[in-house]
Amino acid sequence: VGLFDEARKRPLPRYPAAVAVVTSPTGAAVRDIFATLRRRFPCVEVLFLAVPVQGAQAAPAIARALDALSARGGADVAIVGRGGGSIEDLWAFNEETVARAIHRCAIPVISAVGHEKDVTIADLVADRRAATPTMAAEIAVPDRSDVRHRIDALERGMGARMRTRLERGGARVGELLRSYALGRVRGRIEHSMQALDYAALRLHQGLRARARDRSAGLDALTARLGALDPRGIMRRGFAVCVDPRTGRVLRGAGEAVAARDVYLSFHDGAVAAVVGRRIAEETR
Amino acid sequence: VSDPIQDLSFEEAMKRLERIVADLEAGNYSLAESLSRFEEGVALGRRCRELLASADLRIRTLVETPDGTLAEGEAFDEE
Numbered sequence: 001v002g003l004f005d006e007a008r009k010r011p012l013p014r015y016p017a018a019v020a021v022v023t024s025p026t027g028a029a030v031r032d033i034f035a036t037l038r039r040r041f042p043c044v045e046v047l048f049l050a051v052p053v054q055g056a057q058a059a060p061a062i063a064r065a066l067d068a069l070s071a072r073g074g075a076d077v078a079i080v081g082r083g084g085g086s087i088e089d090l091w092a093f094n095e096e097t098v099a100r101a102i103h104r105c106a107i108p109v110i111s112a113v114g115h116e117k118d119v120t121i122a123d124l125v126a127d128r129r130a131a132t133p134t135m136a137a138e139i140a141v142p143d144r145s146d147v148r149h150r151i152d153a154l155e156r157g158m159g160a161r162m163r164t165r166l167e168r169g170g171a172r173v174g175e176l177l178r179s180y181a182l183g184r185v186r187g188r189i190e191h192s193m194q195a196l197d198y199a200a201l202r203l204h205q206g207l208r209a210r211a212r213d214r215s216a217g218l219d220a221l222t223a224r225l226g227a228l229d230p231r232g233i234m235r236r237g238f239a240v241c242v243d244p245r246t247g248r249v250l251r252g253a254g255e256a257v258a259a260r261d262v263y264l265s266f267h268d269g270a271v272a273a274v275v276g277r278r279i280a281e282e283t284r
Numbered sequence: 285v286s287d288p289i290q291d292l293s294f295e296e297a298m299k300r301l302e303r304i305v306a307d308l309e310a311g312n313y314s315l316a317e318s319l320s321r322f323e324e325g326v327a328l329g330r331r332c333r334e335l336l337a338s339a340d341l342r343i344r345t346l347v348e349t350p351d352g353t354l355a356e357g358e359a360f361d362e363e
Contacts, residue, residue: 015295025360034362038341043294046343048360064348072346072354144336151298154305155329161308162322165315 003103009127010108012139015147016076018045019140020107022065025050029083029112029133036137044141047075053082058092063101070106078105079136080122081112093120102126112136234267241265244272253278289327294335301328 002008019037023029030048037044049065052058062080069075080102082090092098093113102109102125111126112133123129130136234240241250243259250256256275263270289297304325308318347357 013295015298017293017295031362034341034343042341043335043338044341046341048343048345049354050345050347050357050360064352068348068352068354069346071352147336148333151301151329151332154301155325157305158308158322158325161305161311162318165308165311165313165318 003099003125012108012110012128013076014142016044016141018047018075019137020047020049020069020075020078022049022051022062022069022078022080023082023133024053027053027083029081032083032132032134033079033112033137036134037141040138040143041141041147042144054085054089054092059095059097062092063097066101066105066109070104073106075107077140078107078109079112079130079133079140080109080126081130081133081136082114083133084114084118090114090118090120093122095121098122099125110136110139234265239264239266242270289324289331292328292331294332297328297331297335301325301332304328 021030021033023033025048034046037046047069049069051061051065053062066078066080069078082093090113093111099121102111102122108127110128110130111120111123112130112135113120113123114132116131119129128139130139241256242248242263242265243250243255244261244263245259250259250262256262257278260275262273262275264273292300304321307313308321308325313321343360343362345357345360346354349355
């Protein structure tokens with residue numbers, strides 16, 4: 001009852017760490033499966049359970065292997081099947097014992113029995129049916145060149161987001177620095193601004209170079225990104241003045257006087273401060 | 285989330301990398317936090333590539349013991 005229910009079929013893992021293979025140690029099926037796993041995703045671990053796949057012993061042996069596998073754990077998906085043969089040869093895969101063992105297996109099962117035209121009870125109960133053992137292995141693991149493309153795309157996405165973020169963040173640091181009445185150290189600010197612009201320029205060059213030449217490592221890019229961290233600028237002697245009640249950055253002497261109790265945020269921590277009177281222009 | 289990147293399985297590393305890209309896209313981080321997530325993402329990408337490039341398929345043969353559990357068997361000869 002419910003053995004063939006489509007709704008209970010489980011999704012297969014995208015990137016299995018271990019694949020169990022339950023089939024005969026002789027014949028083409030096991031070799032096709034191993035060769036396909038090796039070609040597509042050799043970082044997967046294979047747990048091989050050798051069973052007879054025809055004759056009176058086959059059905060109970062396959063069922064026992066699946067149960068033992070469920071009890072042991074350690075595999076993410078199982079392939080159960082055999083290569084082509086006559087209807088009689090494939091008969092074990094029509095037995096109720098096997099169907100029930102597939103149904104109660106703790107991990108998703110891919111069946112691969114015979115050729116395309118052969119459909120057994122096991123195929124109907126399994127979470128996925130593969131037309132051949134080779135195709136079962138193709139279903140079980142992704143192809144590593146596809147996976148590499150996926151990683152490339154994720155890294156590109158990350159780089160693009162980071163660039164946008166730095167442009168925004170960089171602009172905000174510049175704004176902050178400009179808004180402070182720091183006339184006496186204007187030279188130092190300008191020096192910092194130039195360093196920031198220069199780092200941003202190098203970042204863009206770095207990203208363009210990476211787009212042209214993907215073999216250029218991300219390490220160098222990461223190091224350049226570090227140069228844009230606002231903490232670097234603060235470390236050179238700048239602090240940000242914040243109104244602790246609103247969390248807002250204070251952008252002028254007038255605001256600081258009005259707030260009176262402020263926090264001064266340095267690169268390594270913040271201090272509470274009380275703002276005194278505004279001092280005359282020429283002594284700043 | 286505190287597992288060292290070198291110990292992550294391929295699936296775990298991929299999931300974390302995908303999560304970081306999504307988080308950066310959502311843009312809820314401070315600049316400094318974005319940078320540290322970015323650096324983590326770079327390390328995760330490197331870990332995934334390393335695993336993909338890893339050596340040959342490991343095949344472990346499991347055999348049934350009399351009590352019905354599985355034990356490590358002799359290496360399977362593919363020849």
